Amino acid sequence: MKQYDAIIIGFGKAGKTLAAELSNRGWQVAIVERSNMMYGGSCPNVACIPTKTLVHEAEVSALLYHDDFPKQANMYKQAIGRKNRLTSFLRNDNYERLSKRPNVTIYTGTGSFISADTIKVELPEGEIELKGKEIFINTGSTPIIPAIDGIQQSQHVYTSSALLDLSVLPHHLIIIGGGYIGLEFASMYAGFGSKVTILEGGNKFMPREDRDIANSVKEVMEKKGIEIHLNARAQSIHDTNDGVTLTYSDVSDGTPYYVDGDAILIATGRKPMIEGLNLQAAGVGVDAHGAIIVNDQLRTTVPHIWAMGDVKGGSQFTYLSLDDFRIIRDQLFGDKKRDIGDRDPVQYAVFIDPPLAHIGISEEEALKRGYSFKVSRLPASSIVRTRTLRQTDGMLKAIINNHNGKIMGCTLFCADASEIINIVAMAIKTGQTSTFLRDFIFTHPSMSEGLNQLFDV
Structure with missing residues (x-):
C-alpha cells in the first residue's frame, strides 16, 4: 500500500489546482483519474472550452455562409477538427504540468473507497491501494438520461460531450431540454445552419429569468429559425432510414406530436458523479x-x-470549482475565514448569440421579497458599439435599491455580456452604488460603456 499526504479523486479544475498547490508545499500527492481523455476535467475536454470554441466558429459561419448549408457543413467539420486539436493540447498540457512534479503521482484508473482513509484504484495492470491523510473528491457531474422508450437503442441520441465529436453537421437537431446547456447548443447549431427544435417539458421558457428577458431571448432565437415547444414531454424515440423520429405529447392535454431529425441531444440536466466511489465505505x-x-x-x-466542484451539488461552474480550491487552501494554510458563504452573489453567463449574463436578484424576486427598488432597461441597440458589431439584438436590465442606490441585480442580453457582467459583479462586491457605473469612464466605442446609460436612472 502506498501512502500519501493527499489523494485527489478527479482531475478537474479544483483538483488539479489543489494538486499543484500541495505539491509546492512539499506534500506527497496522488491524483486518481478514471479516463486518459479527461485530464484537466470537463471544462477543457468536453464542456466550457470546446463549446465556446464552437460558439465562436458558429457565429463566424453564420456571417460568412448564411443559408448555404454545404459550405456551413464544411466549416463545421473544420471547426470540429480545430476543437479537437485544442482540447488535445490542453489535455496533454494539464497532464504534463503535474506529471513532471516529483511529488505528484497520477493514476489513470477508477478509484473507490475501501475505508475512510484508503482508496482502491483499478488500473489496466491490476489493483492498487492508496492511503491518504487528506482525501479530496473532485469527480464532477454526469448527464441525466431520461427514461424515454427507445433512447438506449437509438444510434442518433447524444449527450452534449458526444455531440461535440460528431463531425457531420445535422440538418435537423432535436434538443430535449430547454435549460441553459440546451439553449447554448441550439444557438450554436443554428449558427452553423442546422434546423433546431427544442422540446421543453415545463410551461415557462427560461423560468429563472424575468419574463421580459426570457421573451427577448425567445424572440431572438425564433428569429434565427429555432423552434421552441413548451409543455412537451418526450415519449419515444425510434430510428428510421433517414434518421430518427421523436414522439412527444403536450403535457396539458396529452396530444401526441412527431418530429423527425438527424440527431437528438439530451440536455435534461446533470447530476453529481458518485457512481462507483463506494462512499458508504468511508462514511x-x-x-x-x-x-x-x-x-x-x-x-x-x-x-x-x-x-469540490459539481460533485457536491449546487451551481455547476468551473469558476466556482476554482473558488472551492481557494476555500480549501485557506482552510489548510490560511486564516480559515473563507467559506462558500462569502461568494454570493455569483454571476453566470449563457453563451447563446448574443450571450446572456446575470448577477443578483431578478425583478420578480425583488417583488416577492417586498423590496423598494427601481428598474432600468436599455435596448442593446442603444449602445453604439452594437451598430459597429452588427449585433443589435437584446436588452440590458438592472434592479437598483431605492434606499441606498446599491445594485441588487443585473441581466445583460447583448454582445460581450459574458465580459461586461464581471464589471457589474465587481461593483456589487465592492459595495458601489449605481452612480459609480453611471459616471465611470469607459473606452469608446465599447459595449461596457452601455453601463453608463443603463445606470443613468
Missing part, C-alpha cells in the same frame, strides 16, 4: 439528489474528506 454522506454533503468549508461528513 461520506449524500443528500436526496446524490450530491455529497459538505459544510461551508467543504468538509464532508468525514472531516478529513473534502468535496
Whole structure:
C-alpha cells in the first residue's frame, strides 16, 4: 500500500489546482483519474472550452455562409477538427504540468473507497491501494438520461460531450431540454445552419429569468429559425432510414406530436458523479439528489474528506470549482475565514448569440421579497458599439435599491455580456452604488460603456 499526504479523486479544475498547490508545499500527492481523455476535467475536454470554441466558429459561419448549408457543413467539420486539436493540447498540457512534479503521482484508473482513509484504484495492470491523510473528491457531474422508450437503442441520441465529436453537421437537431446547456447548443447549431427544435417539458421558457428577458431571448432565437415547444414531454424515440423520429405529447392535454431529425441531444440536466466511489465505505454522506454533503468549508461528513466542484451539488461552474480550491487552501494554510458563504452573489453567463449574463436578484424576486427598488432597461441597440458589431439584438436590465442606490441585480442580453457582467459583479462586491457605473469612464466605442446609460436612472 502506498501512502500519501493527499489523494485527489478527479482531475478537474479544483483538483488539479489543489494538486499543484500541495505539491509546492512539499506534500506527497496522488491524483486518481478514471479516463486518459479527461485530464484537466470537463471544462477543457468536453464542456466550457470546446463549446465556446464552437460558439465562436458558429457565429463566424453564420456571417460568412448564411443559408448555404454545404459550405456551413464544411466549416463545421473544420471547426470540429480545430476543437479537437485544442482540447488535445490542453489535455496533454494539464497532464504534463503535474506529471513532471516529483511529488505528484497520477493514476489513470477508477478509484473507490475501501475505508475512510484508503482508496482502491483499478488500473489496466491490476489493483492498487492508496492511503491518504487528506482525501479530496473532485469527480464532477454526469448527464441525466431520461427514461424515454427507445433512447438506449437509438444510434442518433447524444449527450452534449458526444455531440461535440460528431463531425457531420445535422440538418435537423432535436434538443430535449430547454435549460441553459440546451439553449447554448441550439444557438450554436443554428449558427452553423442546422434546423433546431427544442422540446421543453415545463410551461415557462427560461423560468429563472424575468419574463421580459426570457421573451427577448425567445424572440431572438425564433428569429434565427429555432423552434421552441413548451409543455412537451418526450415519449419515444425510434430510428428510421433517414434518421430518427421523436414522439412527444403536450403535457396539458396529452396530444401526441412527431418530429423527425438527424440527431437528438439530451440536455435534461446533470447530476453529481458518485457512481462507483463506494462512499458508504468511508462514511461520506449524500443528500436526496446524490450530491455529497459538505459544510461551508467543504468538509464532508468525514472531516478529513473534502468535496469540490459539481460533485457536491449546487451551481455547476468551473469558476466556482476554482473558488472551492481557494476555500480549501485557506482552510489548510490560511486564516480559515473563507467559506462558500462569502461568494454570493455569483454571476453566470449563457453563451447563446448574443450571450446572456446575470448577477443578483431578478425583478420578480425583488417583488416577492417586498423590496423598494427601481428598474432600468436599455435596448442593446442603444449602445453604439452594437451598430459597429452588427449585433443589435437584446436588452440590458438592472434592479437598483431605492434606499441606498446599491445594485441588487443585473441581466445583460447583448454582445460581450459574458465580459461586461464581471464589471457589474465587481461593483456589487465592492459595495458601489449605481452612480459609480453611471459616471465611470469607459473606452469608446465599447459595449461596457452601455453601463453608463443603463445606470443613468
